[in-house]
Amino acid sequence: MSTSDPIILEWVSAALAGDQDGFAELVYTYQDAVYNLCYRMLYDRGEAEDAAQEAFLRAYLNLQRYDPARSFKTWLLTIASNYCIDRIRRRRMQWLSLDDPLPNLTLREDEPEPEDVAITNEQSKAIQSMLHKLPPDYRAAVVLRYWYDYSYVEIADILDTTESAIKSRLFRARQMLADYVDMKAAPGASKLLLENA
Amino acid sequence: MANERQKRLMQEALDDALTLEARQALFQQLDAEPQEAEIYNRLKQVDRLLRSAPTERAPEKLALKIMARLAEGLQSQAVSKTAGMALALALALMALLLLPLLAAIGALILSALGNAAVLSDLLRILSNLLVTLMTGLERLVQAAQQWLQDYPQTPLAVLALIPLAIVWLARATGQRATPPDEA
Numbered sequence: 001m002s003t004s005d006p007i008i009l010e011w012v013s014a015a016l017a018g019d020q021d022g023f024a025e026l027v028y029t030y031q032d033a034v035y036n037l038c039y040r041m042l043y044d045r046g047e048a049e050d051a052a053q054e055a056f057l058r059a060y061l062n063l064q065r066y067d068p069a070r071s072f073k074t075w076l077l078t079i080a081s082n083y084c085i086d087r088i089r090r091r092r093m094q095w096l097s098l099d100d101p102l103p104n105l106t107l108r109e110d111e112p113e114p115e116d117v118a119i120t121n122e123q124s125k126a127i128q129s130m131l132h133k134l135p136p137d138y139r140a141a142v143v144l145r146y147w148y149d150y151s152y153v154e155i156a157d158i159l160d161t162t163e164s165a166i167k168s169r170l171f172r173a174r175q176m177l178a179d180y181v182d183m184k185a186a187p188g189a190s191k192l193l194l195e196n197a
Numbered sequence: 198m199a200n201e202r203q204k205r206l207m208q209e210a211l212d213d214a215l216t217l218e219a220r221q222a223l224f225q226q227l228d229a230e231p232q233e234a235e236i237y238n239r240l241k242q243v244d245r246l247l248r249s250a251p252t253e254r255a256p257e258k259l260a261l262k263i264m265a266r267l268a269e270g271l272q273s274q275a276v277s278k279t280a281g282m283a284l285a286l287a288l289a290l291m292a293l294l295l296l297p298l299l300a301a302i303g304a305l306i307l308s309a310l311g312n313a314a315v316l317s318d319l320l321r322i323l324s325n326l327l328v329t330l331m332t333g334l335e336r337l338v339q340a341a342q343q344w345l346q347d348y349p350q351t352p353l354a355v356l357a358l359i360p361l362a363i364v365w366l367a368r369a370t371g372q373r374a375t376p377p378d379e380a
Contacts, residue, residue: 020267027260035255049256056263057270127246146247171208177247178239 004072012072016063023063027056030073033148034080040143041084043132051087055080077148078158081140088136130180138173141166207237211244 004012008029014022034055039048058079066075131139137159144155152170156163206223209215215223227234309316345351
């Protein structure tokens, strides 16, 4: 786990001393990272904004607990991801139902070409909506892995679990996403499954 | 269908966690088995889509809103701290004022225990107080009976008001119990 830049530590010290400008600098620096995590976890812009605000306020109130040997960004994302997981659990987990409409996906086996950028963007949106179907723990692991490039060990530290648990969550999450993609690629599949149920 | 070991190897290949030899062995196996290759391709597709997803940028005024909420929180904290200190001070003053009274009562009890005449006076005062209280209650009951004779519809009106009072109380309690972030 890497430590923070000296300037970040300086802002943290200033905030701890009661200087709100120091904390404002931290907010400006990390607002995109925190907001993106909240959005990917909650899939609602309004809720994500509220969650990002809450995460920063919690960080401010617990600033004296921050260990300067750790990365400030990782510490902040730990607060945000835990808050989002709690929030999702509170509003009840939503699982993929066969009745739910699946997003439009275009499966292509070849490498993406420049002209496929628009399609890729559509697919990214589709992935986000499928991400929403994953259990919160799986979703957090996927988001931290793909958007923040954290290692298994770092994700385990953030989500307070073991490396093998994170590995397993990521594997299962990718498998679930691949299954969703598979179902969409074969339009008759969901109907067939319903008929056989 | 791919077995668990093959699935694990596929996932590790996506994370670049395989050695070159293990990777080559996996791909040779996938070349030989198109069904497994299809499974790997789907996983790779998901992996590619996740890697290509953009980072969402924070709304323009997010930082300003956070700082405003922080300032508001700190201000209310300061206010509640001041209010707490004022309450503590008031309680201390009250205790200080009550101290002579408590001392006087204590002295009175001690002297009453040692003096039969004072004890009897004290008991008489207490019984007089109780008699006055009982008389007051009796008059209140008499007045209520008189009111019922004059206005016989009063009990019905009171009964009708009970559910309304319950609803009002429930709403008032519910509003107070709702946390600020969910209000």
